[in-house]
Amino acid sequence: MSADTSLPVLTQKDFASDQEIRWCPRCGDYSILAQMKKVLPTLGIPRENIVFVSGIGCSSRFPYYMSTYGMHSIHGRAPAIATGxxxxxxxxxxxxxxxDGDALSIGGNHLMHALRRNVDLKIVMFNNQIYGLTKGQYSPTSPLGKKTKSTPFGSVDRPLNPLSxxxxxGATFVARSADVDIKHLTSVLERAANHKGSAFVEVYQDCNVFNSGAFEFATKKDQKEENCIYLEHGKPLIYGKARDKGVRIDGAGNPDIVTLSDVKEDDLLFHDETIDDPTHAFRLAQMRWPDSPEPMGVFRAIERPTYDGEVDRQYKDCIASQGSGDLDKLFNSGDTWEVKAKS
Structure with missing residues (x-):
């Protein structure tokens, strides 16, 4: 997507609405909002051609705070409304x-089909592993054993892996970032915005009231380099403060953590986000901290025809071959009858 140079130059202030932001102090949502406002001016798209659709939850206040069109819809149905x-x-x-609650519980069905169809939507999922708006119940992504108001003895549910x-x-763009990793998050959001097709971005977001510190392993400066692998297309999976560790694939096809002094760089797993076969991206999505370093960045970015594009093409083809049609003629075609009033 290239910027239209004929349009007036917009800044992030142009995308800020006049609404009071009602999130808890120090909520990670503030950072995600700020980075989104940075990204939108780079797209060269008029504000009236941008729409934010949300469901229900703390994250779903987002459309109020953007000076664009938007809709605060109903629980879990944002992908369906956005598709229409x-x-x-x-x-x-x-x-x-x-x-994570809105998208993966009541909205799981709608999310899955929007991604399957490759609708040209940019889906940003704030994952705080908790139900924040309803005051601290466990969510579909809460870790096993998590104690919450609804699981006082620990959750026995195994959590969903959103990227998997x-x-x-079949999402054609899949990525992960963290709320306070400002440069990384901005880069990921910009790439998602420019992708043609279903883009799914999971953002680790700190709910400092009900689940504070859940993602410190990926956000603390003294921890994230040892715990995370930052994916770069065409480059080997190397991580660590000293860049001294890497990932290769063992004989069984599983990721194997190695020390670089023990192997050659060519033996490591190289990242290729453009592979159509989802095996590589899925393997990376299965790598979760603390059992292994956790990948961050773009897992997959491929090109496929979009659902909305194919519907539009089909619509235009039908008009070209059959004409615009006559609604009154359609209503009166086939078996019709007239209901007459009694005399």
Whole structure:
């Protein structure tokens, strides 16, 4: 997506609405909002052609705080509403803002099908591993054993892996970042915004009231380099403060953590985000801290025809071959009858 140089130059202030931001102090949502406002001016898209659709949850207040069009919809249904909008108005750039509860519990079905269809939506999921708006119940991504108001003795549910679901459903762009990793998050959001097709971005977001510190392993400066691998297309998986550790694939096809002094760099796993086969991206998504270093960045970025694009093409082809049609003629075609009033 290239910027239109004929349009007035916008700044991040132009995308800030006049609404009071109502999130808890120090909530990670503030950072995600700030980075989104930085990204939008770089796209060269008029504000009236950008729409934010959200469901229910703390993250879903997002449309109020953007000076664009937006809709605060219903629980879990944002992908379905956004799909309808994108099909009806394919020229619009449509973002879906959702949370781990909104997207993966009641909204799991809608999310899966939006990704499967490759609708040209930019879906940003704030994952804080908790239900924040309803005051601290466990969510579909809460870790096993998590004690919350609804699981006082520890959750016995095994958590969902959002990226694995997105990859399995066929999302053509899949990425992960963290709320306070400002440069990285900005880069990921910009790439997602410019992707043509279903883009799914998981953002680790700190709920400092009900689940504070859940992602310190990926956000603390003295920890993240040892705990995370920052994916770079075409480069080997190397990590660590001293860049002295890496990942290779063992004989069984599983990731194997090695010390670089013991292996050659060519023996390591090289990242290729453009592979159509989802195996590579899925393997990376299965690497989770603390059992292994956790990948951050773009897992997958491939090109496929979009659902909305194919619907628009089909619509235009039908008009070209059959004409615009006559609604009154359609209503009166086939078996019809007239209901007459009694005399």
């Amino acid at each position: 909008l994108k099909v009806a108005r394919p020229e619009l750039t449509v973002f879906v803002i959702t949370g 679901i997105a990859i399995s459903a």
